[in-house]
Amino acid sequence: MTDVTQIQTTTMPMRKFRIRWSDVGDHLVLILGSLFMLVPLLIVLQTTTTTDVATIKNGPELVIGDQFGVNFDKAMFEASGFSGENTGMSMLKNSLILGLGFALGKIAIGMMAAYALVYFRLRFATFAFWLIFTTLLLPLEVRILPSYEIAQKLGLLNSYSGLIVPLIASATATFFFRQFFRSVPEELVEAARIDGAGPVKFFIDILVPLSQTMIAAMFIIMFVFGWNQYLWPTMITTEEHMYTLVRGIKQITQDLEGTNIPEYGRANMLALIAILPPVLVVIFFQSWFVKGLTESDK
Amino acid sequence: MKRAGFTTRWLPILLLLPQLIIIAIFFYWPAAHAVQSSFYLQDPFGFGSTFVGLDNYTDLAGSGEYLKIARFTLVFTILVTFFSLALALLLAVKADKVLRGARSYRTLLMWVYAVAPPVAGFIGLIMFDQSWGPLTELARSIGWDFKLGVNFNDTAIAMVIVSVWKQVPVNFIFFLSGLQSIPKAVREAALIDNRSASGRFWEVTFPLLAPTGFFLLIINITYALFDTFGIVDTLVKGEPGNNPMTLVYKVYVDGFRGNDLGGSSAQSVVLMVLVLALTIFQFRLVERRIHYT
Amino acid sequence: MAQVSLQNIRKIYPNGFEAVTRTSFDIADGEFVVLVGPSGCGKSTLLRMVAGLEDISEGHLSIGDRVVNDVDPADRDIAMVFQNYALYPHMTVRKNIGYGLKNRKTPAEEIERKVVEAAKMLNLEPYLDRKPSQLSGGQRQRVAMGRAVVRDPALFLFDEPLSNLDAKLRNQMRIEIKALQRRLGVTSIYVTHDQVEAMTMADRIIVLNEGRIEQVGTPAEIYHSPASTFVASFMGAPPMNLINARLEGGQVLVNGGTPLAKAPGAGAVTLGIRPEDVELNAAGPLDFHVDIVEELGAHRLLHGQLAEQNFTIHVSKEIAAVPGATRVALKPDALRLFDVETGKAL
Numbered sequence: 001m002t003d004v005t006q007i008q009t010t011t012m013p014m015r016k017f018r019i020r021w022s023d024v025g026d027h028l029v030l031i032l033g034s035l036f037m038l039v040p041l042l043i044v045l046q047t048t049t050t051t052d053v054a055t056i057k058n059g060p061e062l063v064i065g066d067q068f069g070v071n072f073d074k075a076m077f078e079a080s081g082f083s084g085e086n087t088g089m090s091m092l093k094n095s096l097i098l099g100l101g102f103a104l105g106k107i108a109i110g111m112m113a114a115y116a117l118v119y120f121r122l123r124f125a126t127f128a129f130w131l132i133f134t135t136l137l138l139p140l141e142v143r144i145l146p147s148y149e150i151a152q153k154l155g156l157l158n159s160y161s162g163l164i165v166p167l168i169a170s171a172t173a174t175f176f177f178r179q180f181f182r183s184v185p186e187e188l189v190e191a192a193r194i195d196g197a198g199p200v201k202f203f204i205d206i207l208v209p210l211s212q213t214m215i216a217a218m219f220i221i222m223f224v225f226g227w228n229q230y231l232w233p234t235m236i237t238t239e240e241h242m243y244t245l246v247r248g249i250k251q252i253t254q255d256l257e258g259t260n261i262p263e264y265g266r267a268n269m270l271a272l273i274a275i276l277p278p279v280l281v282v283i284f285f286q287s288w289f290v291k292g293l294t295e296s297d298k
Numbered sequence: 299m300k301r302a303g304f305t306t307r308w309l310p311i312l313l314l315l316p317q318l319i320i321i322a323i324f325f326y327w328p329a330a331h332a333v334q335s336s337f338y339l340q341d342p343f344g345f346g347s348t349f350v351g352l353d354n355y356t357d358l359a360g361s362g363e364y365l366k367i368a369r370f371t372l373v374f375t376i377l378v379t380f381f382s383l384a385l386a387l388l389l390a391v392k393a394d395k396v397l398r399g400a401r402s403y404r405t406l407l408m409w410v411y412a413v414a415p416p417v418a419g420f421i422g423l424i425m426f427d428q429s430w431g432p433l434t435e436l437a438r439s440i441g442w443d444f445k446l447g448v449n450f451n452d453t454a455i456a457m458v459i460v461s462v463w464k465q466v467p468v469n470f471i472f473f474l475s476g477l478q479s480i481p482k483a484v485r486e487a488a489l490i491d492n493r494s495a496s497g498r499f500w501e502v503t504f505p506l507l508a509p510t511g512f513f514l515l516i517i518n519i520t521y522a523l524f525d526t527f528g529i530v531d532t533l534v535k536g537e538p539g540n541n542p543m544t545l546v547y548k549v550y551v552d553g554f555r556g557n558d559l560g561g562s563s564a565q566s567v568v569l570m571v572l573v574l575a576l577t578i579f580q581f582r583l584v585e586r587r588i589h590y591t
Numbered sequence: 592m593a594q595v596s597l598q599n600i601r602k603i604y605p606n607g608f609e610a611v612t613r614t615s616f617d618i619a620d621g622e623f624v625v626l627v628g629p630s631g632c633g634k635s636t637l638l639r640m641v642a643g644l645e646d647i648s649e650g651h652l653s654i655g656d657r658v659v660n661d662v663d664p665a666d667r668d669i670a671m672v673f674q675n676y677a678l679y680p681h682m683t684v685r686k687n688i689g690y691g692l693k694n695r696k697t698p699a700e701e702i703e704r705k706v707v708e709a710a711k712m713l714n715l716e717p718y719l720d721r722k723p724s725q726l727s728g729g730q731r732q733r734v735a736m737g738r739a740v741v742r743d744p745a746l747f748l749f750d751e752p753l754s755n756l757d758a759k760l761r762n763q764m765r766i767e768i769k770a771l772q773r774r775l776g777v778t779s780i781y782v783t784h785d786q787v788e789a790m791t792m793a794d795r796i797i798v799l800n801e802g803r804i805e806q807v808g809t810p811a812e813i814y815h816s817p818a819s820t821f822v823a824s825f826m827g828a829p830p831m832n833l834i835n836a837r838l839e840g841g842q843v844l845v846n847g848g849t850p851l852a853k854a855p856g857a858g859a860v861t862l863g864i865r866p867e868d869v870e871l872n873a874a875g876p877l878d879f880h881v882d883i884v885e886e887l888g889a890h891r892l893l894h895g896q897l898a899e900q901n902f903t904i905h906v907s908k909e910i911a912a913v914p915g916a917t918r919v920a921l922k923p924d925a926l927r928l929f930d931v932e933t934g935k936a937l
Contacts, residue, residue, distance in 0.1 A: 128318065250416065
């Protein structure tokens, strides 16, 4: 032992391995913060692996039970409502359609508008810009009832287009792409025009490929945003086969009441399924996500 | 607009059209309609309506319940904004400092961004479950009989905690990126000028984060006012009863459950004015915001 | 004011990269030392270790008679001027300059007096209440100087402070900084990759390459007697000519036989000569083929081939020159010989 230490001290005479207490404190704060974020999810996860009776009796435990598969089957394939149509499977499908449709719709509509605003000589460009901008002043929450009435009149209730289309007008996406298009060098349009590209060709052959990372960043944000929509789906979908996971969460909570043994396992499993896809997207595409979020600046 | 813009006439209009049509149908028309119906009293059975001038507004101002909800919303907004900003700032400063595990911490602290508010509310329900919720148990262990959905204050506290939990990640991401955009040399100059770490933080780092902070302040107020709808809705389990609620939730309850179209619309208009005020405030800040370049 | 001493200083990063190998040197009280070398040579790391912004992996650093390895930067009694100035963007010029003093609990009147004094010295008085974003590059540079000067430190550290200025301003500030340092007599360490700055400002130059010291000396010593081919080609513009030669029979031979000067030894060597130590001379011993004449106004540079190797000579403006064959003579006492293998001076 002594020999070893001696060798070490001779090869590295001056190196000190001090513990810095401020570093320890930093890590402590971060670990506590991470636990604050993570523990609720772990508890939800744990209860999906045990029987409901065990959960009620013991609360969350440090044990992984064997009921995960059972709860998964219940959540995915057993209906919870009256009509028997809102299984986890159908809600997952609806959530995916909403998330993808919402993201793609916002990007397409936003890019088109931004392209029109930046690259064309348009007399009412400023006016159009303000029309789009003012939508920031009108969040869904302040115009719920009349919006619902319109959707009803247009026969959009309980349809995918009713779920998605009213949500995809987007000042955020428009401004995000407008900002980016403005940063694209002026010479590019000039060169493209000299090379004989018209406005449509320029958009498809040059601008869209150039915007790839921007589109990816926007897509991630908007997918998560769309997946997590609650108020509009709550109003527009009254038939259970149209429920999304997030929309269905209210019914899930109501299932926890009333019945003799609340179905924690199934309910928590559904919550988990509602959480997982957007969380995975955010984690796997972290850098794009952060870029999109901090650069769109609303 | 670019110098060498295209001159085609029909194309830009075609490009703008989808956006403008949706905006007209689902933003302007409903908003105008809300303003209009705020001056009318609708017959409870849906047979026409009568013009009542500002009655709906004076009713609101005179309603003890509405004022109580407004007060709660104010307190709720302040608490949520303060705690989620403070906590996120603390975590961002630490995450910016550590070398080891920085990436893992970042992931662990931001994933909750992707959780939908009502799902966050659901997790709150589990954590505060009456029979076995860990936080209920914790409260009990210090002799506090926590009753979510029954006791007004307990429910309010749960709402604040869940709302903060849901909002910390956004603030964390922005604060961290704000911190990382402070030039390294400026921090080093401070290291030479000031021996006290807290002094360096409050006199150099914090003022340089101020633009990010102001921006987040507005975002957080908007969040607490509007985006917490899903949290409130799940935590009160769709039964407002005696439970605390925010102004936005009240619009929904009155309009959808109470069928008080006029009153609900007047409340919507009040909220529009609030958003307008916040936006103007934000722009004044952006205008005056010192561009540190 | 203080002398600075570095003893066996090393820097090893956690990933194992050795940025600075065991380095020792002393700086006398009031001396202006310039660390110069190409990027990545470890000069900035060395400076940052002296500042306390990087940990010292091994060795001792003392400022004055105090070992400061574990002393916080704020307690080392130093002032530093950064490459991008590192001004506090939210503070006025006045506050920027006074910030370090304020943190040392200096009374407010004294801060004000010192700040105004420094501002006067640097022609910054009209700008005291402006924010850095409202200043030009040169003015920001002066504020950074003011912030250093006002502290009255034992040691000034400069980290490429002029590299963001345009050429004209750079020349002007070079002279101002040097004059200021003379006047204040504060020991200074100045890092640059610009050999002109090093030559013009330094009392003593330390040339660094790949984390080790190549040579320490006065500008004249470094210029005239470079310790290695690296120093010979790094210092001076255009650099010293380096060509292959041979030692044989007590003579230096170039081009397979032309003897140039007496020198002991045998075998291949690298011969170095400064372009201005070569003269055009029709009777000279060596053929030189001029490819390009570079007109510089005060003088001309002739680039071409000597013994089939690239070679440059410097001639005054009076001497006419055209591309083509000519002959040159090398001043014998200006010849420098280097080992072919190690590049070290012989």
